[in-house]
Amino acid sequence: MAWNEPGGNNNDPWKNRGSRDQGPPDLDEVFKKFFDKLGGFGGGGKKSSGKGFGGVGLGLIAGILVVVWFISGFYTLNEAERGVVLRFGQFHSFEEPGLRWKPTFIDKVYPVNIRSVRTMPSSGFMLTGDENVVRVDMEIQYRVTDPFKYTFSVVEPDESLRHALDSAIRYVVGHSKMDNVLTKGREETRQKVRDELVSIITPYDMGVEILDVNFKDARPPEEVKAAFDDAIAAQEDEQRFIREAEAYAREIEPRARGQVNRMAQEAQAYKERVILEAQGEVARFEELLPQYAASPEVTRQRLYLETLEEVYGKTSKILVDNQGSGNMMYLPLDKILERQNNAVQPPVSSNTLDGLRSNTQTQSSSDNNGSTGSRTDRFRSGRD
Structure with a gap:
């Protein structure tokens, strides 16, 4: 049963067992006892008021606070980082990598990585210059060149760079034809996006350098993807x-x-x-x-x-003139040699020679002598 329920229960937890009417403890009295104990370190066990607290106990507390303040000032910068030091809210200096110390509550250090190459993707459906819709995926690679400008030139530099990238992509795609974005004009589109992005962020002086712009993908909507695949x-x-x-x-x-x-x-x-x-x-x-x-x-x-x-x-032909016989024998040795080269033939017999003789042309020896003489005279007359 609860102490404050009706029915005669009067079990008040703030009352002591020996005194029925005592309330909750007094905070002033609690603090007074605490300070009396601290003052007891320098008063030899003698209770004192605020005057005793300003003794050794206060000096000890101050020393502990100074040690804690000094220890809290140590910090470490990695090899790729540079520290931007603000003293009382105003730029003071840059800190190099290593173990460093700063006066706490006086200096504030913002570590910035200036060596690593950062990437930032961007994608979305965009309207081209010929009123077609494409989905473009691009990615930029950039690096911080000035830690102070990167930290204080703009609020949230990465988010500002993301908005600039989206604006550059949409501007270039909006002034390009769909075929150029999807096929043969990718390199030109990529270069235009890089130039447009640099022109956007230059007035802001963000302290970043655009290293490269990668054209990852460009594709039409799924409803017409098959037709565009055939065209590509x-x-x-x-x-x-x-x-x-x-x-x-x-x-x-x-x-x-x-x-x-x-x-x-x-x-x-x-x-x-x-x-x-x-x-x-x-x-x-x-x-x-x-x-x-x-x-x-x-x-x-x-x-x-x-x-x-x-x-x-x-010539490979042989003409034999049998004087007085009236016959001229013709031996086609070229044909015989050709046949012997193509296949092995049996030796020519006497019957074969007789057959060859039967095919010779018959002329009288007188006609032969006359024709020979006429040819000789024609040759001689030509020479003359």
Whole structure:
């Protein structure tokens, strides 16, 4: 049962067991007893008032507070950090990495990482210049170059940089066509976003440097994604065919030029050879002219025999003139040799030779002599 419930219960917890009417303890009395105890450290156990508290006990408390204040001033800066020191709220200096000390309540240090490369993504659906909707995902890499400006130039610099990045992306995408953003114009869009972002944050002097802008992804809405995938595939095929055609042209063109050069060199060589041969023939006939003038008959006969020797030396056919028999035997040795090269044939028998003789042309020896003489006279008349 509670002490304050009706029914005669009067168990007040603030009353002492020996005194029924005593209330809660007096706070003034509690503090007075506490200060009396502190003053007892310097008064030899003798109770004192506020005058005793200003003795050794107060000095001890002050010493402890000074030690605590001194210890609380130590802090550490990492290798990549620089400390921005404010003294009484005003910029004082920069602190280098390592173990440092500052007077607490006088100086305040803001550590800033200036070496690590930070990343900040940005994405969302955006309206292009040709009134199409695309989702663009980009990411920037930046680094702090001035710790003081990064800390105090703007409120929440990272959030301000995020808003500047979103504004730059939307501005560039809003002035670009959808095909350029999705396919062939990505590099141009990325560079434009970088330039626009730098132009936005430069007036704020935020103390950051934009290292790079990465174009991670750009895609149309899911409802028309299949059609755009087909269009992108067709454009990629177009570029592939163009590269293959260029490679084929680079392969064929040197070969054609080589053939042209070879044919030109062959024609030049043929021209020089014919000219030299003609000059040689002229020189040879000029050498024969004195001999022909000295003895025309002998010279004509010698030229005739040399010509026949040259002509018959190049043929594989043999004509045998059986004088007085009226028959001329023709031996097609070229055909026989060709057959022997293609396949092994049995040796030619006498019957085969008889068959060959039966295929010879029959002429009278007188006709042969006459035709030979007529050919000789025609040759001689031509020479004359």
